[in-house]
Amino acid sequence: MASYLSTLRNDVARWRAAGLIDARTGEALLRDAEASHGRGISFGSVLSVLAAVLVGAALLLFVAANWEAFPRMARVALIFVGILVGYVGGAALKARGHAGLGEALWLLAAVAFGAGIALVAQMYQLSGDEAQAVLVWCAGTALAAIALRSHPLTVGAVLLAGAWLLMTATAAGTHDQAPLSWLALAAVLWAVSLWTDSSPSRHLLLLSAMVFAWLVYVDSDSLRAPAILAAVSVAAFALGIWRPDESDRILRLDGALPVHGLLGFIAGMSAIQFEYYDEPEFVYVAIAVFAGVVAALVLAGRSGRMLRWLAYAAFVYELGFVYIALIGTMLDTASFFLAAGLVLALVAVVITRIERRMAAAAAAAGGRP
Amino acid sequence: MTASRRLTLAALAVALVQIGILSWMIVGRATILRDGREVVLEVQPVDPRDLLRGDYVRLGYNVSSLPAELFGEAGMTTEPEPLADGLVVFVRLRAGADGVWQAVAAARGAPPPAAPQPGDVDMRGTADYWPGPSARAVSVSYGIERFYLPEGQGRAIEADLRERRFRMKVAVAGDGTAQIKAFYDGDALIYSEPLY
Numbered sequence: 001m002a003s004y005l006s007t008l009r010n011d012v013a014r015w016r017a018a019g020l021i022d023a024r025t026g027e028a029l030l031r032d033a034e035a036s037h038g039r040g041i042s043f044g045s046v047l048s049v050l051a052a053v054l055v056g057a058a059l060l061l062f063v064a065a066n067w068e069a070f071p072r073m074a075r076v077a078l079i080f081v082g083i084l085v086g087y088v089g090g091a092a093l094k095a096r097g098h099a100g101l102g103e104a105l106w107l108l109a110a111v112a113f114g115a116g117i118a119l120v121a122q123m124y125q126l127s128g129d130e131a132q133a134v135l136v137w138c139a140g141t142a143l144a145a146i147a148l149r150s151h152p153l154t155v156g157a158v159l160l161a162g163a164w165l166l167m168t169a170t171a172a173g174t175h176d177q178a179p180l181s182w183l184a185l186a187a188v189l190w191a192v193s194l195w196t197d198s199s200p201s202r203h204l205l206l207l208s209a210m211v212f213a214w215l216v217y218v219d220s221d222s223l224r225a226p227a228i229l230a231a232v233s234v235a236a237f238a239l240g241i242w243r244p245d246e247s248d249r250i251l252r253l254d255g256a257l258p259v260h261g262l263l264g265f266i267a268g269m270s271a272i273q274f275e276y277y278d279e280p281e282f283v284y285v286a287i288a289v290f291a292g293v294v295a296a297l298v299l300a301g302r303s304g305r306m307l308r309w310l311a312y313a314a315f316v317y318e319l320g321f322v323y324i325a326l327i328g329t330m331l332d333t334a335s336f337f338l339a340a341g342l343v344l345a346l347v348a349v350v351i352t353r354i355e356r357r358m359a360a361a362a363a364a365a366g367g368r369p
Numbered sequence: 370m371t372a373s374r375r376l377t378l379a380a381l382a383v384a385l386v387q388i389g390i391l392s393w394m395i396v397g398r399a400t401i402l403r404d405g406r407e408v409v410l411e412v413q414p415v416d417p418r419d420l421l422r423g424d425y426v427r428l429g430y431n432v433s434s435l436p437a438e439l440f441g442e443a444g445m446t447t448e449p450e451p452l453a454d455g456l457v458v459f460v461r462l463r464a465g466a467d468g469v470w471q472a473v474a475a476a477r478g479a480p481p482p483a484a485p486q487p488g489d490v491d492m493r494g495t496a497d498y499w500p501g502p503s504a505r506a507v508s509v510s511y512g513i514e515r516f517y518l519p520e521g522q523g524r525a526i527e528a529d530l531r532e533r534r535f536r537m538k539v540a541v542a543g544d545g546t547a548q549i550k551a552f553y554d555g556d557a558l559i560y561s562e563p564l565y
Contacts, residue, residue: 091373122517124562
């Protein structure tokens, strides 16, 4: 795709020089071609991003190895050159139509920035607060994502924010609490993802939010966070079912709001189940989860294969949970395998029937998937 | 301005901002090294089994564990704020007769209220956690607990640390931030941190 765009760019320049088209037409043609061909993932761009990640990892290891052959200012200069060449070179490549390669160079520059932070820590023997370093790295990457309107850099910033969340929440002793400031950071990154048109970032942010609720639950030993997560997830699911177009226009999740709603519901309810593990209330929570999964299947099973398979997986997961909590003590191993086999066979039959009916309905609706 | 020129300028701006952040960190550390007040601390092995982690050694100091009395009567009893800032500790250091500086007072959140004697230095650290009021000591980190080594030299230094007395010259900024400046084996200088 990129090669087509660069060919077209040369052609347009030639046509303009030959007087076949004026400058405005040329710009319009290129914009249209970019809009229809520049998007989507090509094999080449995936490979170049992977290459960027590998070269970036090598860069990080190179610095971490504390290589003595270079004087330290040479190492700093190397990092600075990496940042400069990465961003400006990436912009130049992108302007010439090599979008995938350009983004890969930008990722490399962002990794060089992170390596630079690690290098400074190593040069001046700094200890402690790795989380702070990751936060600075995240902020720098987010800034680059905004300025360059880059989707991969947005994903990078979201992943770094997640790393910061985990490091802060699990840091030994100092402040072992899930940082509420992550919520503010996530809100900013959500806005950035709308600007850079990066829906994978939004999916990752929602997944991180579920992890966040779990961390708060583990730290505080209070069911407030999982309860809020489950309630918000149910609301999100309902919104995604009854107002699919409006909710997607605002949240822009590729119509996956019900899937996130179901996943968040399971994540929240699992925490509640862990809490009531040995209590009689466990049964009611389990019934609520089963009811929720079946309701999701009935209400939204039509909306996509992803949601259906998530619901099936959740069903089996919940069965396992209930077995370990309740029935495990009553059955011996042989009867467990028998019961598990029968139940799984039943589940398989149900899944097959639902999937067949979905396929038939899709065919009747005119071949829409 | 065409779209591609705008993109290149944006890329240049991002690169300069990130390089600026890194330069600012380097200059900040160099400033502490140049202008900070010097104290000398005695190095103590942290955990004999796990001194070496990757390519650096972990170090403890004679002020890494502060006796509870240094915090005064009220210092220990109040519960810390849940945020990380609630664990910030300032320790007042005074030069001892043997050249090693000792902690003479400590306080949470701000330097000790008592007027310092001439020559005293207040160093900023973070309590690893806040022990209850009955605790007899508080474990504090100053951000100087790590010493990076050239590849392959870790084990040798680690072995030496257990046998001999090492000292660390530390530069302390006006706000109390500590920065490793020079590493001594007895009186012999084995490492000196360059400004840049």
